[in-house]
Amino acid sequence: MHSNSGDREQRPDCIVFSNASVKRGERLIWQHGDFSIPAGSVTAIVGTNGTGKTTMMKTELGLLPLAGGTVHVLGRPAGEMNRQIGYVPQSYTSDIDSNLTAEQSVLLGLTGTRFGVHFVTKAQRAKVKEAMTFTGIADKAHYRLSELSGGLRQRVAIAQALVCDPKLLMLDEPLANLDLASQRAVVHVLARLNKELGMTIQVVAHDLNMLLPILTGAVYLLDGHPHYAAMNDVLDSKLLTHLYGTKVQVVTTPQGDMFVTPTPDEADDVVPDTHDTSEVAQFHHHEYHERKGRAQ
Incomplete structure (x- = not known):
C-alpha cells in the first residue's frame, strides 16, 4: 500500500x-x-x-x-x-x-x-x-x-x-x-x-x-x-438533537474527549459542550434556507 x-x-x-x-x-x-x-x-x-x-x-x-x-x-x-x-x-x-x-x-x-x-x-x-x-x-x-x-x-x-x-x-x-x-x-x-x-x-x-x-x-x-x-x-447538542429526534447531550471529559449521549445522566465532573444557538444556526445556514425564508 x-x-x-x-x-x-x-x-x-x-x-x-x-x-x-x-x-x-x-x-x-x-x-x-x-x-x-x-x-x-x-x-x-x-x-x-x-x-x-x-x-x-x-x-x-x-x-x-x-x-x-x-x-x-x-x-x-x-x-x-x-x-x-x-x-x-x-x-x-x-x-x-x-x-x-x-x-x-x-x-x-x-x-x-x-x-x-x-x-x-x-x-x-x-x-x-x-x-x-x-x-x-x-x-x-x-x-x-x-x-x-x-x-x-x-x-x-x-x-x-x-x-x-x-x-x-x-x-x-x-x-x-x-x-x-x-x-x-x-x-x-x-x-x-x-x-x-x-x-x-x-x-x-x-x-x-x-x-x-x-x-x-x-x-x-x-x-x-x-x-x-x-x-x-x-458536535452540538441542539443540532444532534434535531438530527436524531431525541434528547442528545454532547459532553467533554476533563481529558478533552467528547461523547455523544442520549440522556442527561452524565457524571457530575463532566463539562457539557458550550455552543450557543446562534453558532448552530450558522453551520446550518445556506442559500436555500434564505430563499425559503424570503418566499414565506
Missing part, C-alpha cells in the same frame, strides 16, 4: 456535490446537496435510519442516478473512479461464503468473484499479505470466516477493500454488532490508514462515540438537505 500523505495539502477535494438531488421512484430522498469533502479527511455520514445515509454512499459510487445536479468523486463523475475506491458493505459478513479462508476472501479484492481454478501470482499473494498484515490478521490467513469473530471478519473485509490500493475507503456501518474491543481495533486500523497512508475515509455511522477520535468532519442529512461541516461544528 502506497503512502500519499506527503502531498495531502496539494490534493483536490475528494468528493464534490453540486446542487445534487436523488429520487427513489417519485419520492425525493434529498436535494440541494452542495458541499465538498477534502482529500485526506475522515468523514462520517450521520443521521437516523431512513434519512438516506446509505443512499448517499450509493450515489457517490454511481449506483443511484441523480435526479439533478452533479457528484464528482476523485475528480470524475460518480461511478467512473470506482476502481480506486475500496468499499466495505454493511452486509459483508452475511453475503460472503463463510467457508472461504480469510486469505481467499481478501484475494477476491484482486480477482473479483471468479471462483474455480485460476492462477494467483506472487505479486497478488504479496498484496494480500500486506493488506492482512496492516489490518492485523496475517496470522488468521488460513482460518475460515466461520471460525472468526465478527471483529476479525470486519478486518478481513477492510483488507479485501485495501488490496487494490484505493485512494478512498468507504465503509457502511463498520462497527455495527461488534463488541467494544473489536470496535476499537477497527477504528485503530482506520486511524493508521488515514495517518500513515493519507487515505480519505468515509463511514456511514449511527453511533459516533467510538469514531470521534479520528473524525475530521461529518455529512449530516437535515430537513431534506445534506450538509458537510467540521466535527467541532457538528
Whole structure:
C-alpha cells in the first residue's frame, strides 16, 4: 500500500456535490446537496435510519442516478473512479461464503468473484499479505470466516477493500454488532490508514462515540438537505438533537474527549459542550434556507 500523505495539502477535494438531488421512484430522498469533502479527511455520514445515509454512499459510487445536479468523486463523475475506491458493505459478513479462508476472501479484492481454478501470482499473494498484515490478521490467513469473530471478519473485509490500493475507503456501518474491543481495533486500523497512508475515509455511522477520535468532519442529512461541516461544528447538542429526534447531550471529559449521549445522566465532573444557538444556526445556514425564508 502506497503512502500519499506527503502531498495531502496539494490534493483536490475528494468528493464534490453540486446542487445534487436523488429520487427513489417519485419520492425525493434529498436535494440541494452542495458541499465538498477534502482529500485526506475522515468523514462520517450521520443521521437516523431512513434519512438516506446509505443512499448517499450509493450515489457517490454511481449506483443511484441523480435526479439533478452533479457528484464528482476523485475528480470524475460518480461511478467512473470506482476502481480506486475500496468499499466495505454493511452486509459483508452475511453475503460472503463463510467457508472461504480469510486469505481467499481478501484475494477476491484482486480477482473479483471468479471462483474455480485460476492462477494467483506472487505479486497478488504479496498484496494480500500486506493488506492482512496492516489490518492485523496475517496470522488468521488460513482460518475460515466461520471460525472468526465478527471483529476479525470486519478486518478481513477492510483488507479485501485495501488490496487494490484505493485512494478512498468507504465503509457502511463498520462497527455495527461488534463488541467494544473489536470496535476499537477497527477504528485503530482506520486511524493508521488515514495517518500513515493519507487515505480519505468515509463511514456511514449511527453511533459516533467510538469514531470521534479520528473524525475530521461529518455529512449530516437535515430537513431534506445534506450538509458537510467540521466535527467541532457538528458536535452540538441542539443540532444532534434535531438530527436524531431525541434528547442528545454532547459532553467533554476533563481529558478533552467528547461523547455523544442520549440522556442527561452524565457524571457530575463532566463539562457539557458550550455552543450557543446562534453558532448552530450558522453551520446550518445556506442559500436555500434564505430563499425559503424570503418566499414565506
